[in-house]
Amino acid sequence: MLALCAAMRAQTAPPQQPEAAKTHPAASAPAPRRDLSGIWDVEDRMEGISPRGVKSHAPFTALGANIANNVYKPGDGPRKVPIGLVNDPLDSCDPAGFPRNLLFELRPFQVVQTSNQVLMLYQYQQVWRVIWKDGRELPKDPDSRWYGYSVGKWADDYTFVVETVGTDERTWLDNAGDPHSSDMRVEERYHRLDHDTMELTVKIDDPKIYTEPWLARDKMRLTLLPANTEIMEMICAPTEAEEYKKTMANPLSK
Numbered sequence: 001m002l003a004l005c006a007a008m009r010a011q012t013a014p015p016q017q018p019e020a021a022k023t024h025p026a027a028s029a030p031a032p033r034r035d036l037s038g039i040w041d042v043e044d045r046m047e048g049i050s051p052r053g054v055k056s057h058a059p060f061t062a063l064g065a066n067i068a069n070n071v072y073k074p075g076d077g078p079r080k081v082p083i084g085l086v087n088d089p090l091d092s093c094d095p096a097g098f099p100r101n102l103l104f105e106l107r108p109f110q111v112v113q114t115s116n117q118v119l120m121l122y123q124y125q126q127v128w129r130v131i132w133k134d135g136r137e138l139p140k141d142p143d144s145r146w147y148g149y150s151v152g153k154w155a156d157d158y159t160f161v162v163e164t165v166g167t168d169e170r171t172w173l174d175n176a177g178d179p180h181s182s183d184m185r186v187e188e189r190y191h192r193l194d195h196d197t198m199e200l201t202v203k204i205d206d207p208k209i210y211t212e213p214w215l216a217r218d219k220m221r222l223t224l225l226p227a228n229t230e231i232m233e234m235i236c237a238p239t240e241a242e243e244y245k246k247t248m249a250n251p252l253s254k
Helices: 045-049 062-071 238-252
Strands: 040-042 109-113 118-122 127-133 149-156 159-165 185-192 197-205 214-223
Touching: 040 045
Parallel strands: 127 149
Antiparallel strands: 040 109, 040 214, 109 118, 118 127, 149 159, 159 185, 185 197, 197 214
């Protein structure tokens, strides 16, 4: 059996859900006002996983092109290298980081709302994000974090907009090794169409790496899962990552 680090980058089977749980309202039911709560999954499984990276992105700057072509060695996508040369940080069980967790292996995730926060709990790597919605401003000079620093607000009763800064530039944007800088700014728009359907749009603005802002996700459809859905455990184990390197990656690099 291959190590989990590799398996986590290639799993495609949908989670098993209990038959008796299919009791939520029909898709025609109206969306609740200012509420994203629930367990959501990407309508198109392979679109959520995106094993070959984003569909397209803005042209690279000179810096971006140098990092993409000469520094990062992805295991998939247009710049794919042989397995023994891959330097994807996920293969060492580093955190996927933000926004890679939205652009690769986006699987079921739970949204929990409190009076001043929106919490995003993700199946992949069993991580969570805190999105502040108490009116605070984004920090002017934030310390870098794997998942950035996020604030959100309601643009209208059915659209929640999140702005994130302070991401760690050691992370990749996607499985194809597309880079970003620590100056990147990410906008997420969660637009609830009805009770069971939501659209996610993700915009990347990183002038150091890309010549213009671009959409990494464009109205990707999310579906509300039954309330008693169990989110699977999907964790990268460093011991399994080491075993994978010893048995698969290292021999192929010689």
